[in-house]
Amino acid sequence: MSDPVQLATARELAAAGSVRDTLLVGQRGGYAVRFKIGAGERTLVTKSGSPRLFTGIDAAARVLGGLGIARYRVDSSGLAEEDLPRRRRPDRAVALKRTHENAAYLEFLQQRAEAGRRDTVRYTDEQVNERMRTLRTGRRA
Known part of the structure; x- marks a missing residue:
């Protein structure tokens, strides 16, 4: 020694x-x-x-x-x-998990936006307002 x-x-x-x-x-x-x-x-x-x-x-x-x-x-x-000891980094594991969750949510939002763009049915303001009035009166009845 x-x-x-x-x-x-x-x-x-x-x-x-x-x-x-x-x-x-x-x-x-x-x-x-x-x-x-x-x-x-x-x-x-x-x-x-x-x-x-x-x-x-x-x-x-x-x-x-x-x-x-x-x-x-x-x-x-x-x-x-x-x-060799491995250094554990639980804070980095949590951050990486959060990053993956955020990426998945972003993918979901992008898919929804794309689906909205592909929707060929367009409504005017008047049509939407009329539909809302119908729904409101139907609820009151």
Whole structure:
């Protein structure tokens, strides 16, 4: 097991040029970052001391880029696709469902409008008013 190093310390070590090599190691839950410093090896950890795991290489690359480290090696031999945690986004699921409902309603409205355009029977205002008077008087009777 390598010694732990937090992000702030890793930033200082990288700025000082002490980092000889960087390795992204695939393991259960994501990718851990290991630095070769001098004769030893140090693992990037969280504030609580557990190894900092990245769900993908892109996320790790962003952090390493922030440290000024542009070159690194990747060892994904210990990582299986099902080991990577999936981020659940219930808010996005609700938004996507709402989008589909809105699209279905829009389709319904477009169909109704098209049916109205195809209707060849046209009424004048007088015909409509006469029909309404007939309906009203029929209700009163």
